[in-house]
Every structure is written in C-alpha cells, then in structure tokens.
Amino acid sequence: MRRILVTGQGGQLATGLAESLPAAGFEALLVGQPDFEFDNPETVRAAFASLKPDAVVNCAAWTAVDAAEDDEAGAFRANALGPALLGALSAEAGIPLIQISTDYVYDGLKGAPYREDDLPNPRSTYGRTKLAGEWAALAANPQTVVMRTAWVFSPVGKNFVKTMLALGASRPELKVVADQWGHPTAAPDLADAIAGVLARVRETGWREDYRGVFHAVAAGGTNWHAFAEAIFAASGGPVPKVLPITTPEYPTKATRPVDGRLETAKLAGVFGVVLPSWQDGLARVMATLKAG
Numbered sequence: 083m084r085r086i087l088v089t090g091q092g093g094q095l096a097t098g099l100a101e102s103l104p105a106a107g108f109e110a111l112l113v114g115q116p117d118f119e120f121d122n123p124e125t126v127r128a129a130f131a132s133l134k135p136d137a138v139v140n141c142a143a144w145t146a147v148d149a150a151e152d153d154e155a156g157a158f159r160a161n162a163l164g165p166a167l168l169g170a171l172s173a174e175a176g177i178p179l180i181q182i183s184t185d186y187v188y189d190g191l192k193g194a195p196y197r198e199d200d201l202p203n204p205r206s207t208y209g210r211t212k213l214a215g216e217w218a219a220l221a222a223n224p225q226t227v228v229m230r231t232a233w234v235f236s237p238v239g240k241n242f243v244k245t246m247l248a249l250g251a252s253r254p255e256l257k258v259v260a261d262q263w264g265h266p267t268a269a270p271d272l273a274d275a276i277a278g279v280l281a282r283v284r285e286t287g288w289r290e291d292y293r294g295v296f297h298a299v300a301a302g303g304t305n306w307h308a309f310a311e312a313i314f315a316a317s318g319g320p321v322p323k324v325l326p327i328t329t330p331e332y333p334t335k336a337t338r339p340v341d342g343r344l345e346t347a348k349l350a351g352v353f354g355v356v357l358p359s360w361q362d363g364l365a366r367v368m369a370t371l372k373a374g
C-alpha cells in the first residue's frame with residue numbers, strides 16, 4: 083500500500099497530508115477542484131482510473147457551517163453524495179477509504195465527552211450532511227474508517243486562528259463565546275494521525291476492527307474564548323481585549339454543539355495513534371505563521 087489519493091487539495095487537511103504522507107513512506111496523490119469535483123462524478127471516476135490509488139483519504143467537504151443553512155442541497159452533494167461515490171469506487175477497487183467527519187454530528191448535550199457509540203444528533207445542516215456522508219461511506223465500503231475531528235486550524239485556509247488574528251489586528255476589543263466546548267486540532271497533527279492509521283493498515287493488512295467511527299482530536303478540551311486568548315498569547319502581535327460572551331450574544335445561522343468534547347481511547351487502542359495537545363499544535367502552527 084503506497085499510493086494514497088487525497089481529495090480537497092489546497093484545503094487545510096490535504097495540505098497537511100502532503101507533508102505527513104511522504105514522511106510515513108506514502109505517495110500523496112492530491113486532487114482538487116476543478117479537476118476533481120463531486121458535482122461532476124466523471125472527474126471522480128477519472129481520478130480513480132488514472133491514479134489507481136491503494137487507499138483514499140477524503141478531505142473534500144463543504145465546511146462553511148453557516149452558509150450550509152442557505153444551500154442544503156449543495157452541502158449534501160459535497161458532504162454526503164461525494165463520500166457515497168468515493169465509497170462505491172473504493173469498494174469496487176477493494177481499497178480502504180478514510181472519511182473525515184466532525185464533532186458537529188453531536189448535539190453537545192451529553193455533558194461529558196462523547197464516545198464513538200453515543201448517538202449522533204446534529205443540530206446544523208453541515209452536521210446532518212456530514213453524518214449522511216459517514217453512513218454512505220460505511221455502507222458502500224466495508225473497508226471504511228470514519229475519523230471525526232474538530233476545530234481544525236492550520237497555517238493555510240480559513241480557520242478560527244486566522245480569523246482571530248485578522249480581527250485582533252483591526253479591533254481593540256473582541257467578543258467570543260465562552261460556553262461552547264471542543265478540541266482545537268492542528269491540521270498537521272491530524273494529518274500525522276491519518277498517516278499513522280494508514281501505516282498500521284499497511285503493516286497488518288485490513289482487519290475487521292478497523293471498520294467504523296473513531297474520534298481523532300487533539301488532547302485537551304477548551305472553549306472558543308479560552309482558545310482565542312491562547313491564540314493572542316502565542317501570537318507575539320497586538321493583544322486585543324477578548325470578552326467572554328454566551329452563545330445567544332453571538333447569534334449565528336447554524337446551531338453549534340454546546341459541548342462537543344470527544345473521547346479518543348478507541349483510536350489509541352485500535353491504531354496506536356494519539357494526537358498531541360492543542361496547545362502544542364497551536365505553538366507549532368503559530369511558529370509557521372510567524373515564519374511565513
């Protein structure tokens with residue numbers, strides 16, 4: 083197993099995999115729009131036919147959470163029909179599929195970290211379409227690993243770290259919700275974790291216990307307000323006042339989980355993969371941003 087098809091080229095996670103996969107002895111075959119586009123299934127079939135991958139990591143998704151509320155059909159095509167097609171094509175080729183999913187499949191009302199066998203109950207269009215994508219991938223290909231991650235940030239693309247730094251540079255005071263909890267996860271660390279999963283599959287061959295859902299987030303949980311404060315503390319740039327607010331004080335189109343913290347023991351137990359802490363990931367991403 084060597085050639086890994088990675089969708090979502092140019093996105094945060096695919097960019098991380100472009101480094102992590104070669105470091106683990108894989109060849110990363112990155113594909114992105116417009117050459118590879120779920121709305122045009124022929125482009126997806128053509129990628130399989132020409133690249134002949136040994137495994138697939140699906141990083142392509144509609145990730146604009148609020149905008150999904152205005153275009154459910156578009157989000158469904160990317161987040162559900164895309165994985166369905168990848169599931170069918172990877173099953174036909176007899177190769178594993180890693181489908182990336184999200185903490186937003188949960189309602190966040192459990193009051194404790196979720197386990198993989200807890201019932202999802204998405205509160206947003208994004209979360210519902212991502213859950214449909216998990217099911218479609220798992221139903222189509224018995225060799226499917228669903229990795230649910232959260233609050234991804236990286237030096238590239240759109241994410242909370244870059245939003246905070248941009249806002250902080252232009253405003254003396256920000257207001258950030260302090261009552262939503264989760265795991266900020268550095269894309270390079272998640273990419274290393276995915277490479278670790280693939281390395282285990284390469285080593286052992288496919289095993290029945292690999293099939294299913296796994297939580298893959300950075301160690302440690304926090305809330306968006308505390309995360310924002312950590313971002314400014316690590317930035318070395320201007321530090322605005324960051325006021326803690328409640329969710330109703332920051333109305334958004336989509337409802338987010340109140341507490342989307344996830345247990346990760348299953349990933350450690352089955353694949354031997356553990357992600358570093360979010361603080362550690364933040365320090366490294368911030369160093370890259372400063373250098374760049």
Ligand SMILES: NC(=O)C1=CN([C@@H]2O[C@H](COP(=O)(O)OP(=O)(O)OC[C@H]3O[C@@H](n4cnc5c(N)ncnc54)[C@H](OP(=O)(O)O)[C@@H]3O)[C@@H](O)[C@H]2O)C=CC1
Pocket residue numbers: 089090091092093094095096114115118119120121140141142143144145159160164182183184185212231232233234235239240
């Ligand atoms: N970002 C986050 O905070 C989190 C992300 N996730 C999941 O992790 C995965 C990777 O996310 P991340 O790297 O942050 O995402 P990004 O938004 O950075 O990248 C998404 C990629 O998907 C591509 N894409 C979007 N729609 C289509 C489509 N219809 N056909 C083909 N490609 C498409 C985009 O292309 P283009 O740039 O041209 O639009 C882009 O390359 C996704 O599955 C996401 O749901 C899970 C939890 C948190």
Ligand SMILES: Cc1cn([C@H]2C[C@H](O)[C@@H](COP(=O)(O)OP(=O)(O)O[C@H]3O[C@@H](C)C(=O)[C@@H](O)[C@H]3O)O2)c(=O)[nH]c1=O
Pocket residue numbers: 145146147183184185186231232233234241242245249256257258259262306332334338
């Ligand atoms: C910009 C900003 C946001 N917020 C709030 C809104 C929201 O509740 C929270 C996070 O904001 P964002 O909209 O940047 O994050 P959001 O797009 O909700 O991030 C999510 O993206 C998808 C793709 C996922 O899968 C999730 O795991 C998660 O990472 O912070 C403030 O309170 N103040 C602000 O100034």
